[in-house]
Amino acid sequence: MAIQWNTTTINPQDLIQISRGNNEIVYKYLQQFQELIPQRIVFLEKSLKAEDRKKVRQILHQMSPQLQFFGIKDMMQALRRLELEYSTMPLEDLSSLVNTVVNKLNMAIKDVEIVLKENF
Numbered sequence: 001m002a003i004q005w006n007t008t009t010i011n012p013q014d015l016i017q018i019s020r021g022n023n024e025i026v027y028k029y030l031q032q033f034q035e036l037i038p039q040r041i042v043f044l045e046k047s048l049k050a051e052d053r054k055k056v057r058q059i060l061h062q063m064s065p066q067l068q069f070f071g072i073k074d075m076m077q078a079l080r081r082l083e084l085e086y087s088t089m090p091l092e093d094l095s096s097l098v099n100t101v102v103n104k105l106n107m108a109i110k111d112v113e114i115v116l117k118e119n120f
Contacts, residue, residue: 003119007111009104011071018069027120030112033066037109041102048098056098057086063105072108075101 003026005012012026019025040063047055060082067075078097086094 001119003115006114006118009072009107010111011073012115014069014071023119027116029069030116030120033070034109034112034116036066037063037105041105044098044102048095051091053086053094056094057083060098060101067105070108070112072104075104 001023003012003023015026015029019029040059044056044059047059060079064079064083067079078101081089082094082097082101089097
């Protein structure tokens with residue numbers, strides 16, 4: 001059975017390639033994304049609220065491979081900027097950029113939920 005990718009935020013090409021078309025592996029990665037990313041969003045928001053720039057960078061760095069893997073559109077430029085400028089950018093800019101990332105992640109979570117619901 002071919003998986004229907006009715007998504008707007010994620011691009012499943014890397015996921016499909018790495019899983020070699022094995023739906024069980026795809027399912028496992030989708031489940032993992034669904035479990036890990038919401039937790040990391042909470043940690044990210046708490047760290048931002050505490051103005052812990054180093055922790056914000058650390059959390060984003062931890063999420064970066066999954067975000068690349070799921071091909072979340074327009075995310076890598078923001079992540080690179082956050083990783084490089086986290087200690088020097090004004091807090092308002094940091095907050096704005098993190099909020100943009102969080103919004104994209106929430107959209108990606110919805111995409112993953114749709115794929116899981118429609119295919120598994």
